[in-house]
Amino acid sequence: MHQVTAEGTQDRMQRLVAVRPRLVSFARLQLRDLARAEDAVQEAIEAAIEKDDTFAGRSGYETWVFGTLKYKILDALRAQRREGGWQPLEDELDEAAIDRQFQKNGRWEQEARPSNWGNPESTLHSERFWQIFDLCMTALTDTAARVFSLRELMGLSAEDICRETGLKQNNCWVILHRARLRLRACIERDWLTEKT
Amino acid sequence: MMFKMMMCKEATHLMSRQLEVPLTFQEKLSLKLHLAMCSACTQCNQQFHLLHQTGKYYERLIELDAGTPPGSGGDNY
Numbered sequence: 107m108h109q110v111t112a113e114g115t116q117d118r119m120q121r122l123v124a125v126r127p128r129l130v131s132f133a134r135l136q137l138r139d140l141a142r143a144e145d146a147v148q149e150a151i152e153a154a155i156e157k158d159d160t161f162a163g164r165s166g167y168e169t170w171v172f173g174t175l176k177y178k179i180l181d182a183l184r185a186q187r188r189e190g191g192w193q194p195l196e197d198e199l200d201e202a203a204i205d206r207q208f209q210k211n212g213r214w215e216q217e218a219r220p221s222n223w224g225n226p227e228s229t230l231h232s233e234r235f236w237q238i239f240d241l242c243m244t245a246l247t248d249t250a251a252r253v254f255s256l257r258e259l260m261g262l263s264a265e266d267i268c269r270e271t272g273l274k275q276n277n278c279w280v281i282l283h284r285a286r287l288r289l290r291a292c293i294e295r296d297w298l299t300e301k302t
Numbered sequence: 303m304m305f306k307m308m309m310c311k312e313a314t315h316l317m318s319r320q321l322e323v324p325l326t327f328q329e330k331l332s333l334k335l336h337l338a339m340c341s342a343c344t345q346c347n348q349q350f351h352l353l354h355q356t357g358k359y360y361e362r363l364i365e366l367d368a369g370t371p372p373g374s375g376g377d378n379y
Contacts (some may be wrong), residue, residue, distance in 0.1 A: 121368040128367050132360055168368045172361055212309025220345035226352045230359045239356065257322075259357045264322055283318035290349040 112179040115158055118167055122151055125168055129175055135243050136179050136255040137186065146182045152174035177258055183252070183270065192248065207287060218291060221298055235297060242292035246285060253278060308332045310343050317347045321354050 126147060132141035154171045161167045186192060209225060214220070229235050240286040243251050249271075256262045267278055308316075316325060316333045325333065337344050 124369060125364050125367045128360075132364075168364050169361065172364055184305040194359050212311040214310050214342050219342040220349060222345055223349060223352065226305070226348065226355075229352065230355065236363070246318070258354060259360060261357050270367060279319055283315055285313060286318050286350050286353055289353060290346065 111172065118158060118161060119155075120152060121168060122171065125171070126151070127252060128166070129172070132172075133179050133182075135240065135259065137182055138244075138248055138250060138251065139186075140280065142182055142186070146178040147175060149178045179260070180270070183256075187271075192252075192283060207291060221294060223294070223297060229297075234300065235293075238293055238296045241288075241296070242289050244286060245292055250281055250285040250288065255280045257282055308336045310336075310340060313343050314346055314350075315338070315342070317343070317350050322348065 119249060129147045129150065130143050133146045134140055137143050137146065150171055153174050154167070155161075157170075189229070208214055209215055222250070243255070246254065249251055253271060256267045257264075262270070264275055264278055266275065268275055271278070273281070313333060313336045316329055319325065320330075320333070337347060
């Protein structure tokens with residue numbers, strides 16, 4: 107009986123080692139800082155090891171670790187904000203970057219017109235897509251990347267994002283809209299160039 | 303009131319906002335009408351939806367990295 111538990115533990119440790127790189131890139135997308143991302147992942151993994159015996163014979167271990175990591179990321183984000191490590195959020199409210207995608211009359215600029223990315227299911231399963239996503243997230247401004255990842259990667263509600271960032275809801279929507287437009291333009295550039 | 307066709311830029315505002323809150327009936331109708339006539343915005347709308355799914359897929363990527371048996375993530379492989 108004891109033997110089985112030890113093997114289970116070893117298996118779970120191996121799985122933690124296997125998922126660590128992905129957890130670090132997830133955390134880095136939001137904290138925009140590799141050292142802080144590694145710290146947050148470290149804390150989540152330590153918490154997982156501490157709770158290891160409650161997972162004996164149960165599934166959902168990685169999901170649990172991932173959930174814990176999200177809390178650690180939120181803590182780290184709050185610390186970053188307290189330390190004044192965030193750029194002024196209002197910087198984000200400038201129209202210029204988005205206006206380049208549209209003509210004066212509100213139609214798409216010819217070279218910015220969105221194209222077909224192919225089957226969404228296979229796009230989301232492509233390792234290359236995620237590399238491009240990562241690069242394009244890094245190219246976003248800190249504020250845009252944070253608000254986008256709080257919403258889309260962490261799944262926070264608009265109210266929660268307002269609380270975490272101190273933004274008014276309307277500004278939050280404006281930032282999300284621009285982040286989405288910039289991300290799609292950036293991803294499309296790399297993704298379609300490689301596919302053709 | 304005279305009906306005025308919505309332009310692409312405004313349509314992308316609605317595409318983005320519908321991922322946060324339900325649109326009004328009027329907004330839904332204008333967006334639907336615009337999308338029916340604009341292939342570029344239809345692509346943009348699909349891309350926004352794809353970006354909206356990234357969080358869910360990240361979780362699945364982590365399960366795959368861990369070598370969790372197929373099916374336990376709730377999807378078919």
